[in-house]
Amino acid sequence: MFLKSLSLQNFRNYDKSDFNFAKDIAVVIGKNTAGKTNLVESIFYLSTGRGSKAEKDADIIRFGETTARISGEIEDKTELSVVVSRENSEERETIRKKHLVNGVAKRRADFAGHLVCVLFSPEDLDIITSGPSLRRRLLDDLLEQVDKDYRNAVITYTKALRQRNALLDNARESGVRNEKLFEYWDNLLIDNAAVITKKREEFVQFINDFSKEIFDFIVYYDKSILSAARLLQYKEAEVGAGVTLVGPHRDDLSFSMFNAPSGGQGTTHDIKTFGSRGQQRLTILQLKIIQLAFIEKTIGQKPTLILDDIFSELDAGHISLVLDMLGNQQSIVTTTHKEFIDPKILKNADVIELKAR
Ligand SMILES: Nc1ncnc2c1ncn2[C@@H]1O[C@H](COP(=O)(O)OP(=O)(O)O)[C@@H](O)[C@H]1O
Numbered sequence: 001m002f003l004k005s006l007s008l009q010n011f012r013n014y015d016k017s018d019f020n021f022a023k024d025i026a027v028v029i030g031k032n033t034a035g036k037t038n039l040v041e042s043i044f045y046l047s048t049g050r051g052s053k054a055e056k057d058a059d060i061i062r063f064g065e066t067t068a069r070i071s072g073e074i075e076d077k078t079e080l081s082v083v084v085s086r087e088n089s090e091e092r093e094t095i096r097k098k099h100l101v102n103g104v105a106k107r108r109a110d111f112a113g114h115l116v117c118v119l120f121s122p123e124d125l126d127i128i129t130s131g132p133s134l135r136r137r138l139l140d141d142l143l144e145q146v147d148k149d150y151r152n153a154v155i156t157y158t159k160a161l162r163q164r165n166a167l168l169d170n171a172r173e174s175g176v177r178n179e180k181l182f183e184y185w186d187n188l189l190i191d192n193a194a195v196i197t198k199k200r201e202e203f204v205q206f207i208n209d210f211s212k213e214i215f216d217f218i219v220y221y222d223k224s225i226l227s228a229a230r231l232l233q234y235k236e237a238e239v240g241a242g243v244t245l246v247g248p249h250r251d252d253l254s255f256s257m258f259n260a261p262s263g264g265q266g267t268t269h270d271i272k273t274f275g276s277r278g279q280q281r282l283t284i285l286q287l288k289i290i291q292l293a294f295i296e297k298t299i300g301q302k303p304t305l306i307l308d309d310i311f312s313e314l315d316a317g318h319i320s321l322v323l324d325m326l327g328n329q330q331s332i333v334t335t336t337h338k339e340f341i342d343p344k345i346l347k348n349a350d351v352i353e354l355k356a357r
């Protein structure tokens with residue numbers, strides 16, 4: 001698993017740019033707004049067929065242009081491309097997205113997984129401190145890349161959920177529930193939820209079994225089970241709410257540490273509430289190491305590690321822990337100043353300087 005080259009056309013702030021990665025470590029240097037995060041996002045698109053944040057696909061098209069293209073070649077000469085285009089007619093705008101493997105269009109479920117990556121950026125701290133959607137995204141970002149059954153389940157689940165919510169909305173307005181229609185979507189949701197929940201559970205178990213050298217913590221999986229019985233239980237409430245109230249789209253995780261300074265033996269403390277900023281950072285750093293190990297165990301190959309501008313927020317101790325992660329797999333590191341990177345590492349790295357745009 002090695003990304004050898006990347007080519008961007010009308011992607012975000014890039015008009016046309018080509019990058020080659022030959023060595024195990026690539027260091028991308030650029031001032032603020034030079035396009036470091038955009039470059040990282042383009043690689044994430046090649047891995048998953050979607051963005052790393054919740055933005056719309058159309059947002060990646062360079063301002064004033066109509067078609068964005070991301071292409072990359074991986075080690076075994078497979079060429080991956082994502083093309084997003086905008087077509088305007090008088091009435092409306094249509095956004096089209098294509099995922100291509102060696103020039104052949106694929107469904108997203110068949111496109112993702114050719115290139116597997118782990119991304120680490122300063123915003124990852126929000127996984128711990130903000131709401132549950134980022135924690136579900138953490139699970140999806142990882143499991144969608146390494147598991148085709150999971151990808152298929154998420155794609156089907158998401159579509160079925162949208163249909164079922166539309167039915168609920170309808171039922172709320174009209175006061176009539178068409179049970180036959182519900183039965184179809186309920187079954188589809190129940191089947192796919194079972195796959196998603198099981199695979200999330202396996203990853204959580206992997207985290208909890210992992211021997212954590214940087215920072216010890218435990219993850220609690222607060223799963224929202226979707227079953228016929230639970231749907232029945234929430235039937236009344238759902239009519240009022242107009243949306244599906246149970247299922248993996250309501251899952252959450254919480255991270256707890258052991259023996260915090262004032263804690264007693266055997267107790268755990270929620271890192272979101274009681275962890276210092278430093279402990280939250282260590283949790284994320286440890287989590288990234290666990291993700292690398294989980295991927296290697298699951299697919300038998302090492303993923304590409306991408307660190308996006310994380311050095312300016314870390315102290316020297318943390319920086320050296322992070323630098324230890326490099327070199328074990330392809331690593332692409334972005335930074336504003338090359339002084340953050342150990343000269344020994346720089347000497348053996350491809351150094352790519354982004355021009356100010
Ligand atoms: N669709 C787009 N078209 C053109 N420029 C964009 C688009 N989306 C974002 N940008 C610009 O890209 C720049 C940010 O690049 P980014 O990769 O975040 O920089 P950094 O190097 O600081 O990580 C900003 O100037 C932003 O306005």
Ligand SMILES: [Mg+2]
Nearest residue numbers: 036037038309
């Ligand atoms: Mg950035």
